[in-house]
Amino acid sequence: MSGIYLHIPFCKQACSYCDFYFVTRTSEREHFVQQLLKEIQDYADTRYSEETVKTIYFGGGTPSLLEPRQVEKILEALEQTFEVDSREITFEMNPDDVTEPFLADLRSLGVNRASMGVQSFDPELLEFMHRAHSSEEALHCLELLSKSRFESYTVDLIYGNPNQSNEQLEADLDKLLPFNPPHISAYSLTIEPNTRLGKQVELGRIAPPEDDKVAAHFEIVNERLSEQGIERYEVSNYSRAGCEADHNSSYWEHENYLGLGPGAHSFWWDEKAYRWENETDLRSYLRNEDSKDKEQLSLEQLAEERLMMGLRTRLGVGFEELEQKYDYTLTDRQQQYLTNRQQEEKLKVDDRIKLTGKGIKIADAIILDLVTLH
Numbered sequence: 001m002s003g004i005y006l007h008i009p010f011c012k013q014a015c016s017y018c019d020f021y022f023v024t025r026t027s028e029r030e031h032f033v034q035q036l037l038k039e040i041q042d043y044a045d046t047r048y049s050e051e052t053v054k055t056i057y058f059g060g061g062t063p064s065l066l067e068p069r070q071v072e073k074i075l076e077a078l079e080q081t082f083e084v085d086s087r088e089i090t091f092e093m094n095p096d097d098v099t100e101p102f103l104a105d106l107r108s109l110g111v112n113r114a115s116m117g118v119q120s121f122d123p124e125l126l127e128f129m130h131r132a133h134s135s136e137e138a139l140h141c142l143e144l145l146s147k148s149r150f151e152s153y154t155v156d157l158i159y160g161n162p163n164q165s166n167e168q169l170e171a172d173l174d175k176l177l178p179f180n181p182p183h184i185s186a187y188s189l190t191i192e193p194n195t196r197l198g199k200q201v202e203l204g205r206i207a208p209p210e211d212d213k214v215a216a217h218f219e220i221v222n223e224r225l226s227e228q229g230i231e232r233y234e235v236s237n238y239s240r241a242g243c244e245a246d247h248n249s250s251y252w253e254h255e256n257y258l259g260l261g262p263g264a265h266s267f268w269w270d271e272k273a274y275r276w277e278n279e280t281d282l283r284s285y286l287r288n289e290d291s292k293d294k295e296q297l298s299l300e301q302l303a304e305e306r307l308m309m310g311l312r313t314r315l316g317v318g319f320e321e322l323e324q325k326y327d328y329t330l331t332d333r334q335q336q337y338l339t340n341r342q343q344e345e346k347l348k349v350d351d352r353i354k355l356t357g358k359g360i361k362i363a364d365a366i367i368l369d370l371v372t373l374h
């Protein structure tokens with residue numbers, strides 16, 4: 001079983017924090033779709049098209065800048081090329097693009113999960129993040145979504161903005177939670193160097209978010225969502241029972257996936273494991289000049305990745321899986337480290353290693369320590 005990720009590299013404007021690959025000239029959308037169809041068709045009759053596709057994810061960029069007829073062509077090409085038995089077809093959208101007919105069209109094409117990039121309802125924060133939508137548009141799109149025929153949807157939220165108070169975060173949650181969303185991805189703002197925000201921080205014009213504030217925001221998000229039965233199942237992902245995202249879980253569990261479109265990553269593991277990335281340049285992609293450098297991954301690298309991704313999830317990582325799938329046995333130093341952290345109630349160890357609520361707050365530090373002790 002595998003997943004397919006489609007990178008739609010167009011945005012109306014650059015959000016201040018974003019380092020995904022996108023362009024703001026949207027006139028090349030049709031040309032891009034034609035090239036994407038070609039990239040899909042090139043996989044016909046290869047070993048990659050033999051596995052059943054269980055999840056499809058339209059990400060970006062901004063997939064909602066596509067027209068439904070373009071989405072239809074892409075889905076048709078996928079079905080003609082691959083054995084598609086998709087339980088989950090997710091489509092990222094921005095509030096300013098969403099209308100009732102647009103949602104209805106996507107739903108009738110088989111898209112069953114909407115991913116709405118709200119980030120905040122606060123006008124000041126939306127401006128600070130340079131989002132293209134207004135607070136009213138964010139509320140309106142959630143009204144449309146909750147009345148739509150979508151089986152599931154997720155809302156993206158950003159916290160830990162340098163200018164964001166606890167009260168502003170509470171106010172965002174007060175607006176979001178009455179919609180009863182089945183799934184929420186809540187990210188702390190990260191300052192990436194090649195972004196408008198990164199440059200402002202570098203120039204000293206903006207102070208980066210303080211660790212204490214980010215930790216307090218994480219607490220608020222966890223508590224408020226948990227009170228509503230929306231539980232964390234990964235550091236940044238929360239859902240009602242049974243509404244977890246399959247597509248993301250397949251990344252964490254090293255299932256095979258193909259990434260299509262400029263800058264998209266693929267991972268494939270049959271006898272050997274490989275990862276590759278399409279060239280991050282729309283012009284080269286449209287000229288069909290894309291060259292893919294495949295990196296072969298060792299079992300040790302894969303085991304470390306599995307620990308890094310798995311320990312960020314509620315399920316953690318099993319010892320049997322580490323030994324059988326990755327030929328990875330923990331060293332005495334790692335065992336001792338686990339015992340020490342267990343005494344501090346930062347993790348639990350039985351047949352699996354799982355971080356506790358206390359441990360998840362410092363997940364990156366624990367994972368790094370554990371991996372380097374091998």
Ligand code: SF4
Binds near residue numbers: 014
């Ligand atoms: S956050 Fe989303 S909408 Fe904003 S620039 Fe990045 S990809 Fe585009």
